[in-house]
Each structure stands twice: as structure tokens, then as C-alpha cells.
Amino acid sequence: xxxxxxxxxxxxxxxxxxxxxxxxxxxxxxxxxxxxxAGTVPDVPQFVRLAAHPLxxxxxTALAGGDLRVRELxxxxxxxxxxxxxxxxxxxxxxxxxxxxxxxxxRDTYYRLDLDRCAHSxxxxxxxxxxxxxxxxxxxxxxxxxxxxxTYGRQSPGHGVLFVCTxxxxxxxxxxxxxxxxxxxxxxxxxxGTRPKTALHPRAVEVLRERYGxxxxxxxxxxxxxxxxxxxxxxxxxxxxxxEACPEFGDRTRxxxxxxxxxxxxxxxxxxxxxxxxxxxxxxADAFIRAAADIDTRVRYLLPVxxxxxxxxx
Numbered sequence: 001x002x003x004x005x006x007x008x009x010x011x012x013x014x015x016x017x018x019x020x021x022x023x024x025x026x027x028x029x030x031x032x033x034x035x036x037x038a039g040t041v042p043d044v045p046q047f048v049r050l051a052a053h054p055l056x057x058x059x060x061t062a063l064a065g066g067d068l069r070v071r072e073l074x075x076x077x078x079x080x081x082x083x084x085x086x087x088x089x090x091x092x093x094x095x096x097x098x099x100x101x102x103x104x105x106x107r108d109t110y111y112r113l114d115l116d117r118c119a120h121s122x123x124x125x126x127x128x129x130x131x132x133x134x135x136x137x138x139x140x141x142x143x144x145x146x147x148x149x150x151t152y153g154r155q156s157p158g159h160g161v162l163f164v165c166t167x168x169x170x171x172x173x174x175x176x177x178x179x180x181x182x183x184x185x186x187x188x189x190x191x192x193g194t195r196p197k198t199a200l201h202p203r204a205v206e207v208l209r210e211r212y213g214x215x216x217x218x219x220x221x222x223x224x225x226x227x228x229x230x231x232x233x234x235x236x237x238x239x240x241x242x243x244e245a246c247p248e249f250g251d252r253t254r255x256x257x258x259x260x261x262x263x264x265x266x267x268x269x270x271x272x273x274x275x276x277x278x279x280x281x282x283x284x285a286d287a288f289i290r291a292a293a294d295i296d297t298r299v300r301y302l303l304p305v306x307x308x309x310x311x312x313x314x
Contacts, residue, residue, distance in 0.1 A: 042128065043128065044128070045121070045124065045125035045128045046094060046121070047094075047096075047118070047121035047122055047124070047125050048125055048128075050090060050091060050094045050096060051096075053087070055077055055079055055083065055084075055087050056087045056090065056091060058076065058077040059073060059076075059077060059084070059087055059088065059091060059097075060091070060096065060097075060113060060118070062076040062077065063097065063111060063112065063113035064113055064115070065256060066236075066255075066256035066257045066258060067110040067111065067112045067257050067258060067259040068110065068111055068257070069102075069108050069109065069110060069111070070084055070085060070088070070109070070111070073088070073111065088111060095114065095117055096113065096114055096117055096118055096121070097111055097112065097113055097114065098111070098112050098114060099111050099112070100112065100259055100261070102240040102259070103239070103240045103241060103261070103262070104240035104241045104243070104244055105240075108240075110240070110257070110259035112259065115297070115298075115301045116297060160187075160188045160190070160230070160231060160232040160233050160234070161179060161187055161188070161189050161190070161232060161233065161234045161235075161236065161302075161306070162190050162191070162192065162227060162230075162232040162234070162235045162236070162249075163175040163176050163179075163189070163190070163191040163192075163236050163237075163238060164191070164192055164193065164194065164224060164235065164236070164237045164238070164239070164242045164246050165191075165193055165194075165237070165238045165239035165242050165260075165262075166193055166194050166195050166239045166241050166242050166245075166262075167193050167195060167196055167197040167221065168191055168192055168193025168196040168197065168221035168222060168223075169193070169196070169197040169199065169200050169201045169204065169221050169264075170200070170201045170203070170204045170262065170263055170264055170288070170291070171238040171239060171260050171262065171263070171291065171295065172191035172192065172193065172238055172239075173191050173200055173204060173216055173219060173221075174204055174207070174208060174291065174292050174295050175189075175191065175236070175238060175258075175295050175298075175299060176189045176190060176191035177189075177208055177212075177214045177216050178208075178212065178214070178292070178295060178296050178299045179299050179302070181212060181214050182296075182299050182300060182303060183303060183306075187306060190227060190230070190232070191222075192221075192222045192223060192224040192226065192227050193221055193222070193223065193224060193242070194223075194224050194241070194242050194245040194246065196221035196222060196223050197221050198221070199220065199221065200216065200217075200219060200220070200221065201264055201288075203263065203264070203284060203285060203288040204216070204288060204292075205217050206285075206288070207285075207288045207289055207292045208292065211289065211292065212292070212296070224246070224247075228247065228249075231249070231250070231252075231253075232249055232253050233252070233253065233254065233306075234253065234254050234255075234256060234306070235249050235253055235254070235255050235256070236255075236256045236257070236258060236302075237255075237256075237257050237258070238258045238259075238260040238295070239260070239262070240259055243257050258295070258298055260291060260294065260295065261287075261291070263284070263287035263288040263290070263291040264284070264287075266283055266284055266286075266287030
């Protein structure tokens with residue numbers, strides 16, 4: 001059953017995704033704003049059909065703040081497990097939400113909102129209502145497409161963000177460096193580990209230098225205990241294990257989780273021998289490139305969140 005067909009969840013008879021029986025029409029981006037001829041109903045974009053349902057919208061807004069498990073989403077939207085699971089399945093089928101197994105407890109699954117996909121789907125829905133160009137799809141029409149170039153100019157200096165993973169050798173230092181880079185130093189970014197390694201992973205240093213022009217070669221992993229007395233507005237865990245071990249930093253600190261696979265473990269299951277070793281090196285390099293790109297996307301979408309938080313609590 002496709003997302004465009006399945007609109008009524010268990011125990012929710014008669015409620016369509018868009019609220020007006022929009023099922024059975026074309027996919028996102030194929031509407032024409034008005035009926036082509038009398039009596040013809042224009043296509044309803046898939047994003048509208050999916051997001052218009054109140055419970056699905058609640059799931060999307062909850063996941064916009066970070067990765068969550070089903071039981072956490074149940075509490076956020078005040079719904080039963082079968083309802084939450086049903087609507088998560090529709091959102092996954094629509095490509096708006098993805099799922100990954102927890103590296104801390106394999107029985108758990110973290111759900112993640114694909115913010116890039118949502119942004120482009122929402123922008124593509126605009127021409128279905130009116131044929132005017134969509135600013136969100138054309139950077140020349142709207143420099144706000146890149147959050148680093150828009151509202152972040154109002155960000156207060158010194159807004160503290162702490163990134164945490166287990167070893168503080170790859171994911172969290174990458175996030176720290178990218179946030180500092182994307183915010184042009186307006187954010188006080190720090191990283192630490194619950195069980196820090198003795199040195200940064202060389203691939204982390206390499207990918208930041210070669211792909212982002214950032215040098216962290218002189219940085220060393222630090223233990224989370226060394227920053228326990230510091231105040232942070234946001235604490236972001238990038239490792240499922242670190243999320244379970246990370247202490248609280250006070251009521252004013254917002255906790256966010258980004259369930260990010262460890263790129264250093266990507267090549268551990270390769271074949272043996274010289275050929276296998278070569279493929280392992282290549283797989284490891286690719287894993288760090290993907291991890292850095294993924295973290296960079298999250299950082300870019302974090303910038304306007306920090307800007308709004310700064311305005312609300314200067």
C-alpha cells in the first residue's frame with residue numbers, strides 16, 4: 001500500500017492524509033495550481049498528502065529536533081505504538097523518514113527526518129498551488145536557501161554547543177569543526193568523548209582538510225569530564241552508546257541526538273588478503289566522506305535553530 005493510497009491509520013476511519021480525500025492523484029511536483037479544465041481536480045503533492053495528517057505532522061516536527069525511538073515518539077505525539085509505527089511506515093515509504101538500528105542496543109531503532117528531502121518536497125509543492133517560481137529551489141531568488149547565509153547573521157557570539165561521541169576521535173570533532181566553520185566562529189563549539197581515544201582518527205583529519213579546508217591536525221580528544229562544569233545551550237550526541245552515558249547539563253540545556261554510524265567501523269568486515277586490504281582502505285575513506293557530508297547537512301540545518309534559540313534567550 002503506497003503512501004498516496006494509505007491515509008487512514010488503525011482506528012482512524014475516514015480521515016484522509018490531506019483531510020479532503022486527495023488519494024489516488026499524482027506524485028509530488030506534478031500539480032498545475034488550478035484545474036486545467038472545468039471539473040478537473042489538480043494533483044495533490046505527495047508531501048502535502050503525507051504531512052497534512054495531524055499525527056504524521058507531529059512525528060515530523062518531533063523528528064526535526066533529532067533522532068528518536070518509537071517509545072519516545074509515542075510520548076511526543078501521545079499515541080499508541082501501533083499508530084506511531086503505522087504512520088512512521090508511511091513516512092518511510094514517502095522518503096521523508098529513515099531508520100537505523102541502535103549501535104547501543106540492537107533491539108532499538110532510531111528514526112531520522114531527512115531534512116533535505118523535506119525541504120525540497122515542500123518547495124516543489126509550491127508550484128502545485130501557484131506557477132510562480134519557487135525561491136527555495138532557486139538560490140539566485142533566495143539566498144536564505146543556505147541557512148549559513150541567512151538568519152545566522154543575527155546569532156549571538158558565544159552560543160555554546162557540545163558534541164559528544166564515545167572516542168571523540170571522528171564524529172564529534174568533525175561536527176565541532178564544521179559548526180565552527182559554518183557559523184564563521186559565531187558559535188562556541190566543543191566536543192568530548194565518554195571514552196576518548198588517544199588521538200584523532202587520521203581519516204577525520206583528512207576528510208576535513210581535503211573536502212572542507214579545515215585543519216584539526218593539532219586537536220586532541222578530550223574526556224567528557226573535562227567540560228562537565230561548563231554551560232552549554234545544546235548538547236548533541238552523535239553516538240548511540242554516548243547518548244546513554246552522557247550526563248545532564250542542567251535544565252537550560254537542550255539535548256539532541258544524531259544517530260550517526262561510526263565511520264571507523266565501516267571496513268571491519270571486509271575479505272582478507274591484499275585485495276581485501278585495498279578494498280578495506282577504500283571503504284573506510286568512503287565511510288568518512290559520507291559521515292562528514294551527513295554531519296555537515298545536519299550542522300547546516302542546526303544553524304537557524306541556534307539563531308532562533310539565541311533570539312528567544314539572548
